[in-house]
Amino acid sequence: MAKKILLIEDEKILAEMYKDKFTEAGFEVFLALEAKEGLKLAKKERPDLIILDILLPRENGITFLTWLRKDSKIASIPVVAFSNYDDPATKREAAKLGVKEYLIKTNYTPSEIVAKIKQLLADER
């Protein structure tokens, strides 16, 4: 069965680009443009992994993480922070909230990020 990925990304161009790439790579992709929508989808779809942008409209990625960790049903879903916001304090906070990795978008092509996520999911098993 295809692995489910929840992508929380507010930048439409990037969201579509990553969605295309992950779909092409055989993932089932759910897209949320903001944190609340992301939480709803996480509860509904129970994805295998969440790719989370940090700077989002209204509540940011860190808030999303605190929500996620409080809900016991979805708290254990692995999260990869994927953002161009490269702020040390935010990275620390994200690490405290248990993100697998904090990746900077410009450092990865879509193929590279797909490979990275596949690797992470394989490690999860």
Added chain:
Amino acid sequence: MISYTNLLLILAALVNFILGLTVYFYDRRNKINITFFILVLCTVQWIVSIYFLWNSTDPDIAFIWGKLSFFGPTLLPVVLIYFSYIFPNEIKKITLRRIILLLIPSIIVYVFVFSNLIINGVEIVKWGSNVKLASLFIVFPIYFLLYIFYGFYNLILQYKRNEGKWLERLQIKYLFFGFILSSILGLLLNVIMPIFGISTLVGLGPLTTVFLIVFTSYAIVKHQLFNIRVIATELLVGLVGLLLLFDVMSSKLPGLIALKSFILLVFIYFGYELIKSVLREIQRREEIEKIDRAKSEFISIASHQLRTPLTAVKGYISMVLEGTYGQLAEKLSKPLENVYQSNERLIRLVNDLLNLSRLDAGKIEFSPELTSLEEMVSGIVEELRINAKKKGLYMKMIKPSELLPKIMVDQDKIRQVILNIVDNAIKYTKEGGITFELKKLDEQEEIKVSDTGEGMDERELNSLFQMFSRATAGTQLHAEGAGLGLYVARQFIEMHGGKIWAESPGKGKGSAFIIQLPIKLDLKLIKEKTRIITKAPNDIF
């Protein structure tokens, strides 16, 4: 003659007053600071009354001071309750009605005091004054205890509501500690012992407020990042001033009194100036820190904004090149590859600028991990081999003669440095190639990256690692890049306590970049160079 009790009372009043004044003047509009100052005034009023009660020779006057000595302590718990509502955060709005409701019992207690229902006389004894307790004395400790418990309850609420906020919780703990220490000692000396007929130590009762004031002011200070040096300076100036004052008071010869008074005045003037200058310096530093914070936040946001379109370009071009959108015409692949490479250069520039601004603010993160340099370098060689091949350059790695032990380095940073050097080497080499060499020295490990490129003369070599300088070969061949990369590289290597430099036999003869990294990291040096270390030092070292 000044007795020890008197000296202690004056000292306590002074310490409290100075702390109160300092906190108040730090932020005169802040509710917390104002409330704290009122709290301090209550304690000082108490101390002063006790001082006069203790030193009166006339029982009637002593009795008046005895009654007045209840004023501060009656108001104090009300102020404390108010304080517990607003510190460290306002938990809920305390209404005027509630304040008035809280004050009514205080007024009743005070009416009792003046109706001689709490104490009904003072007897002058040889160690001071003995206060005679009246029939309703018990009302006072009950009132006091109830209010203190109310304050405690609020503090516990505050503690619960500040879950996850370590600083706030620490502040509450300080306040709690001062609160408990003062309450217990105060109750013991002023209530419990007099009930059992021991009034000899009542004079020391107000001293217990020092604990409350010291711990509370420390908690406020911690919250407002207020420098402890101001308080230390003020206390020191205050205490020396006090000693000089005693010296004046204990002198008998008029000439000596005049001289010592003059010294005291001069001291007061300079003490005042000293405190003012310390305050000024700290305010200036705080302003700079504020600007620093705003600047680094701005840089983080700005680089985020710059990176978003770069990510889209990188992503789509890479997908076009990979054939995601169908077979690519051969004619198109070269220009698109160029777009991709230019975009990569822009991405690196943004990274360099971000690093530079962090280095500048001393805010760079440092997270060393046990690393095999050999593995890291061979990884990079594999990664960039394609790039080199496209330009017709070879890329080879000479393995070390002896096994290199793993060393502690910040992998991201060292990787970035090597990538930068190799990127330059590919850029400035027209034919031949790039050779990597790894070596173990006595206390360092060395990475040498040599190329068969343009080479550099002495002048270029000297200015290579400075900000905004590029060797002339760079200027002639390419116009991109602001020359930030090598400057950042040097900062990163020096942060590890290592060295980086370039060698070249001259123009057209190629060049070599040498990085030496210490096998054993010097933690002290890293702490000087960086403000933040991502992991707890114990985890790493």
